[in-house]
Amino acid sequence: MNFLNQVLQGAMLGGFYALVACGLSFLFGVMRIINLAHGSLAILGAFLLLGMLNATNWPNTMGDYGYLAPFVCLAIVLPVMAAIGWALQFLVLDRSLRAGPLIPVLSTFGVAVILDNGMFETYGANSNSLGPFIGDLSFGSWNLTDTIYIGQLDALIFGTAVVVLGGLQLMLTYTKLGRTIRATADAPDVVGLIGVNQKLVFSAAAAIAVMLTGLAGVFDGMRTSFAPYDGGTLLIFAFETVVIGGIGSLWGTLVGGVVLGVAQNIGAEINPAGFQIAGHLTFLVILIFRTFGFKIPLPRLPFRKAAA
Amino acid sequence: MNAYKVERWTRQSVFFSAAVGALLLVLAVGPLVFPPGITDRLTTLFIYIILAAMWNALAGYGGLVSIGQQLFIGLGGYALIRISNAGVPMFPALILAIVIIALVALPIGELMLRLRGGEFAIGMWVLAELAHFSINLDPLIQGETGTSLLALNAFTPGARRADIYWMGLALMILLLGTLFVLLRGKIGASIQAIRDDEIAAASVGVKVQNGKRVMFVLAAGGCAAAGVLNLATTISYQPHAFFGIQWTAYMLFMALVGGLGTFEGPIIGAILFFSMETFFGATGVLYLIGLGVVALGFALFIPRGIWGEVEARFGVRLLPVGYFLKMVEGEKVK
Amino acid sequence: MTFFSVNGLECRHGLLAAVRGVSLAMNEGEILALVGANGAGKTTLMRGIAGAHKPHAGNIVFDGKDVTGLPAHKRVALGIALVPEGRRLFTGMTVEENLRVAGAHGRKGKWNLEAVLEAFPQLKPKLKAKAGDLSGGQQQATAIGRALMTNPRLLLLDEVSLGLSPLAVDQVYESLHGLMSGGTTIILVEQDLSRALAVAHRIACMLEGAIVLEGAAASLSRDAITDAYFGLHRAGAKA
Numbered sequence: 001m002n003f004l005n006q007v008l009q010g011a012m013l014g015g016f017y018a019l020v021a022c023g024l025s026f027l028f029g030v031m032r033i034i035n036l037a038h039g040s041l042a043i044l045g046a047f048l049l050l051g052m053l054n055a056t057n058w059p060n061t062m063g064d065y066g067y068l069a070p071f072v073c074l075a076i077v078l079p080v081m082a083a084i085g086w087a088l089q090f091l092v093l094d095r096s097l098r099a100g101p102l103i104p105v106l107s108t109f110g111v112a113v114i115l116d117n118g119m120f121e122t123y124g125a126n127s128n129s130l131g132p133f134i135g136d137l138s139f140g141s142w143n144l145t146d147t148i149y150i151g152q153l154d155a156l157i158f159g160t161a162v163v164v165l166g167g168l169q170l171m172l173t174y175t176k177l178g179r180t181i182r183a184t185a186d187a188p189d190v191v192g193l194i195g196v197n198q199k200l201v202f203s204a205a206a207a208i209a210v211m212l213t214g215l216a217g218v219f220d221g222m223r224t225s226f227a228p229y230d231g232g233t234l235l236i237f238a239f240e241t242v243v244i245g246g247i248g249s250l251w252g253t254l255v256g257g258v259v260l261g262v263a264q265n266i267g268a269e270i271n272p273a274g275f276q277i278a279g280h281l282t283f284l285v286i287l288i289f290r291t292f293g294f295k296i297p298l299p300r301l302p303f304r305k306a307a308a
Numbered sequence: 309m310n311a312y313k314v315e316r317w318t319r320q321s322v323f324f325s326a327a328v329g330a331l332l333l334v335l336a337v338g339p340l341v342f343p344p345g346i347t348d349r350l351t352t353l354f355i356y357i358i359l360a361a362m363w364n365a366l367a368g369y370g371g372l373v374s375i376g377q378q379l380f381i382g383l384g385g386y387a388l389i390r391i392s393n394a395g396v397p398m399f400p401a402l403i404l405a406i407v408i409i410a411l412v413a414l415p416i417g418e419l420m421l422r423l424r425g426g427e428f429a430i431g432m433w434v435l436a437e438l439a440h441f442s443i444n445l446d447p448l449i450q451g452e453t454g455t456s457l458l459a460l461n462a463f464t465p466g467a468r469r470a471d472i473y474w475m476g477l478a479l480m481i482l483l484l485g486t487l488f489v490l491l492r493g494k495i496g497a498s499i500q501a502i503r504d505d506e507i508a509a510a511s512v513g514v515k516v517q518n519g520k521r522v523m524f525v526l527a528a529g530g531c532a533a534a535g536v537l538n539l540a541t542t543i544s545y546q547p548h549a550f551f552g553i554q555w556t557a558y559m560l561f562m563a564l565v566g567g568l569g570t571f572e573g574p575i576i577g578a579i580l581f582f583s584m585e586t587f588f589g590a591t592g593v594l595y596l597i598g599l600g601v602v603a604l605g606f607a608l609f610i611p612r613g614i615w616g617e618v619e620a621r622f623g624v625r626l627l628p629v630g631y632f633l634k635m636v637e638g639e640k641v642k
Numbered sequence: 643m644t645f646f647s648v649n650g651l652e653c654r655h656g657l658l659a660a661v662r663g664v665s666l667a668m669n670e671g672e673i674l675a676l677v678g679a680n681g682a683g684k685t686t687l688m689r690g691i692a693g694a695h696k697p698h699a700g701n702i703v704f705d706g707k708d709v710t711g712l713p714a715h716k717r718v719a720l721g722i723a724l725v726p727e728g729r730r731l732f733t734g735m736t737v738e739e740n741l742r743v744a745g746a747h748g749r750k751g752k753w754n755l756e757a758v759l760e761a762f763p764q765l766k767p768k769l770k771a772k773a774g775d776l777s778g779g780q781q782q783a784t785a786i787g788r789a790l791m792t793n794p795r796l797l798l799l800d801e802v803s804l805g806l807s808p809l810a811v812d813q814v815y816e817s818l819h820g821l822m823s824g825g826t827t828i829i830l831v832e833q834d835l836s837r838a839l840a841v842a843h844r845i846a847c848m849l850e851g852a853i854v855l856e857g858a859a860a861s862l863s864r865d866a867i868t869d870a871y872f873g874l875h876r877a878g879a880k881a
Contacts, residue, residue, distance in 0.1 A: 034426025036375065095608050103607050105373040105429050106679040110604030113557050116514055141876035162421040179735070186732040192714030193692060193724050195792055217538075232553055236437060239430045247427075273441050280438035285430065291422045 003269060005148045012150065014241075014258030015158030016219060020234055021241035023307055024211035028183045028247065030205040033093060036108040038213055039235030040115035043085070045214030046221035047119060049077045050128055059133050060204030067135030074218060078147070085210025089203045097202075108159050112231060119228035130221035147302045157219045164212060164248050181205055190296060207295065240283040243290075261284075318597045335477055339470035349471050351541055353582045354476035355534050358483055359555070360562035360581070361576035362530030365487055369499045370523030373425075375556045376432025379439055380528045382550035383409050384535030386443050389545050393448060401459070402540065403473060406532045413528030421520050433553070442549035454546035457539055472540045479533045487525060488571065495522050557596070561603045567613030576615055581629035643702075645670040645794055645827060651700035653683075653690045661684040662851040663700070668844075671825045675832050675842035675859070679871060683851040684831045685727050688800045691829070692724035704796065718748055721795035725802060727831075729785040733774030735785050737765055737870040740773050741791050748792025760788040761817050779810030783817065790821075797821070799804075799830040802839070815841065835867060849873045 035041075038180045050065055050072060053059055058069035092111060096104040131138040140152040174179035184191045184201040184237050191198050220234065237260065243254025267278020310490055359377075367373045387405035391586050396404060416435065423431050444451045460468055490496060498519040545617045558581060566577025606613060612620060646668045653661040661683045668674055676684050689695035691702060693714035701710040709717055714724075739757055759766050762783040768776060773784055776815050782802055789797060799818075803811040815837065822828060822841060832838040838845060839859050847855040847870040855862070855870035868874075 028426075032425075034430060036426070036429070062679060073411060092604070092608065099423055099472075099611050101372050102367060102371065102568070103611055105375075105426050106560060107604055107607040109375060109556070109560060110600050110607055112603065113600030114597055117600065121593045131617045136620065176743075176746045179739055180747070182735055182739075183732045183743045186734050187730055189694075190726065190732075192731075192745035193694060193718065193726060195715050195718035195749075196743075197713070197715045200564055232433075236430065236434055237845045238436065243427070271445070276441045277445075280434050280441070283434060284438065287423075288419060291419060 001148055001168065006167055006265045006269050007262050008148060008150070010262035011258045012104030012154040012158055013261030013265065014254070015154070015161040016223065016252040017237055017241045017257030017260050019157060019161040019164060020216040020221060021238040021257060022168070022216065023209040025242045025250065025253050026168065026212065026237045027206060028211040028242070030181055031093065031097065032203055033104045033108070036105065036235065037111035038238060039233065040112045040266065041210055041213045042217030042220060042234050043119065043231045044115060045077060045081050046130065048080060048224050049125055049218050049221065050075050050130060052077060053133055067137060070133050070218070070222070077218065078214060081214030082207040082211040088201050088210060089206035093206060094199060106247055113174040116229050124226060125227065127225035127227045128221070129225040130218065134222055153164030153222060157223070160219070161254060165254055165295055169250055177204065193277055199230065240279065244286050246281060322626070323412050332481065333610050337439065339473050344469055347469050348541070351473045351476045351537070353578065355537050356482045356558070356578040357575055358480050358530055358534045359559050360526040360566065360578040361484055362534070363559035364563040364568060364574040365523045365530070366527040366583050368564060370520045372520060372524065374428050375429045376434070376436040377527065377531045377559060378553065378555040379432060380409055380413065380531035381535035382436065382443070382547065383439055384532030385539040385545050385550045385602035386535045387532070388539055389448065389457060392457060400421030402536050403582055405527055405536050406562065410525055410529030410533035413525050417521055417524040420519065421524060421527065430474065436551050438567055440547050445550070447520040449545070449547060451533065452546065452548055455542055456544045456567065460543055464553060467567050476537050477541070478536065483530045490522060490526070491571065495519050498525065509570060523629060557599060561599050564603055565613055567615030570613070570615045570619060573613050577613070644668070645705060647703045648691065649701050649703070651685045651687070651690055651702065652698045654697050654698045661690060664779030664853055666846065667672070668827055670827055672844065673822055673828045673830070673842045674844045674846060675830055675838035675869060676846050676848060677796065677832065677835060677838055678848035680849040684848055685800055687848070688724060688732070688798045688829065688831060689787065692722060692798055692880040694724065701813065718792050721749055721793065723748070723792045724798040725789045725795035727804065727834050729781050729799040731773040731784055731788070733772065735773060736770050737773055738769040740784055740797055742790050744788045745791035749805055751791045753793045758790055761820060762787050777812060778806050782806060782810070785789055785875060786818070786880070788812070796827045796829070799828065801831050801833065803832065803834060835864065847871055
């Protein structure tokens with residue numbers, strides 16, 4: 001039964017991975033850039049929220065509702081992250097995109113190095129957590145049986161992932177902005193001919209992507225501890241999630257996250273180091289299957305087909 | 309109409325190649341005359357030059373940005389630990405470790421070269437992480453505690469320092485020489501085509517994939533050599549130090565700032581990086597932020613790097629890697 | 643009153659000058675057919691006018707406003723629309739989405755989804771189909787419809803008959819007929835000389851990036867155009 005519980009916990013962890021992968025996947029879908037600063041941006045989001053909690057002192061002044069303070073602050077941190085995404089597109093990505101296929105990889109890695117070390121310089125090496133600020137939510141759970149339980153925070157994160165993915169899907173299908181983003185992703189050099197400012201669309205996409213990344217980072221901070229150099233691990237997990245789920249597929253992202261989370265938790269059952277190894281191995285096996293022609297059918301977003 | 313002549317060796321490059329030869333001779337007798345501290349630092353410089361050149365072989369010539377070349381640095385070190393532990397004498401073990409990792413890179417390349425752009429970049433990093441955590445399971449390594457290259461205790465410090473220096477110098481010359489020969493050969497032409505326009509090159513029948521394969525294996529072997537040398541100089545093998553992402557930051561910085569896709573650029577980048585580390589390394593995190601800022605600046609504003617700009621502006625080519633089209637005055641085409 | 647003019651326009655692909663010093667002037671409601679061999683610079687000129695190709699020299703004046711420095715999307719807002727060579731639809735989106743997304747960003751005016759479907763009734767049953775899955779003729783109709791959704795005052799049609807069956811070409815031109823008699827200013831690139839002569843008021847023939855012959859369609863003989871087409875008469879009769 002314990003094993004079953006581990007699988008369930010892995011699946012719940014998958015919701016978190018899906019959320020982490022969202023921004024990476026979305027930006028790649030629209031701009032064909034793999035943002036190597038993705039994980040670092042998530043950690044930045046967590047630090048910004050922590051900084052705001054400390055600065056406002058709301059967790060203490062809000063009395064009984066103090067545990068809601070992080071969520072109130074989120075309403076401010078998310079727009080800030082969106083602005084950072086906008087600036088990232090404006091200052092780095094736009095120029096990189098025009099300079100050929102290698103440059104975005106180099107420049108976003110440069111951004112990651114600056115962010116990681118900048119956060120280290122600002123916040124120090126200590127591990128931080130947002131867990132203490134959300135009261136019972138961080139450890140509360142519903143017990144299904146004696147050994148099987150669902151954590152409340154895990155459920156909240158999983159639910160958020162579903163809402164975010166569903167919301168993105170609806171936005172892309174039914175809104176003017178969504179259709180414009182899809183048209184731009186489909187043929188970035190053509191949209192100008194129908195009156196679309198391509199740069200503006202890319203900026204909006206980067207803003208959305210980084211905002212979602214910040215949200216994922218905040219949840220990371222609530223789930224566990226975080227430190228300035230943790231971005232790399234988040235980037236890897238996000239990337240694995242996207243690849244396992246199928247590049248360009250939003251719902252695939254959820255499947256990818258669950259597969260990764262379950263694999264990691266099963267690995268951890270076998271050996272303490274198995275968490276990482278099992279996750280990476282699962283990713284590799286699926287990558288090999290994909291690469292050598294075995295297709296796993298998943299519903300795809302109407303994005304341009306992934307580069308062959 | 310004037311006639312054109314295709315040239316490889318310009319007067320400049322003949323002169324410069326002679327100068328390089330002389331410099332290498334001076335370096336070869338180095339340990340006999342240099343103070344020990346200088347010898348050690350120069351060994352480190354050789355490692356940096358190898359790393360920069362190998363990363364450039366992959367990114368600048370193969371069009372493949374990897375953020376996981378620490379995979380081969382770490383594997384190289386690990387292979388040396390294992391082989392040495394099996395009783396193979398030090399220097400054969402060193403060579404054997406490099407060769408084995410280059411062979412290991414063959415199947416890895418077959419898989420990874422099917423990925424593109426950022427997918428390849430992160431895919432390599434995943435492999436590095438996987439190797440890192442797997443090696444931690446080896447009882448000989450004892451997890452992150454690591455182990456030491458005990459066989460080196462058989463040498464006196466002086467002999468060890470000089471031998472490793474010569475080993476580093478020899479490996480640097482060998483690897484740069486291999487790259488040089490490859491670039492001048494058949495592979496070189498297809499690699500130049502990849503660099504200019506990969507899709508166009510493929511469409512006119514250039515075997516793009518072969519060029520990439522060769523560069524991948526060379527870069528893997530080269531990074532393994534750097535890992536082996538690094539282990540020989542530091543003696544202790546701690547997995548997180550060998551598989552750390554900071555190697556990628558260093559390689560990217562050296563190759564990008566020096567000039568991607570130029571032979572000379574990464575060497576300049578390595579010397580620059582080495583100097584910066586010597587002078588500013590003590591500032592720790594600020595130094596790393598500086599590296600990031602400079603790398604980002606070069607990526608966005610000077611993507612050709614220092615040497616790329618020099619070549620483009622002044623038409624200099626110190627080493628005859630490419631061809632020059634020279635107008636022959638007065639001669640007429642028949 | 644000149645509605646639209648191009649003055650000494652030069653467009654380059656790297657070092658290669660694809661359009662060299664082209665000048666054109668058009669009145670509102672005029673239809674100009676651009677003819678010339680492959681590589682004569684027709685498509686580059688069209689892209690230059692639409693703002694998809696940055697000109698090296700010269701200027702473009704549209705309705706009294708110098709638009710040379712404006713990016714494509716701003717020219718669309720003023721009323722210049724290009725149906726690009728090769729159609730370039732958003733292939734992963736449905737026909738309806740292709741049309742609506744253009745309508746959402748272009749000028750407002752009489753062209754809307756209903757009007758486009760009336761002009762191209764063959765698209766009605768295909769509204770929910772992916773643009774990439776359509777036949778060539780349907781794709782071309784979608785591409786023209788997409789441009790019309792932006793309510794252009796100057797419509798640039800680049801090789802609308804390329805790769806289509808003769809029947810599909812007839813159908814496309816039939817649909818264009820209403821448009822052409824409706825007062826929209828049009829520049830069209832057309833390989834079929836008979837068709838160009840039939841629909842256009844004026845013909846301009848390009849050779850090696852320059853206009854070598856220009857005149858009213860009725861005043862030019864086929865032979866004169868063919869000669870200009872192949873560069874047999876370097877000194878064209880300027881109208």
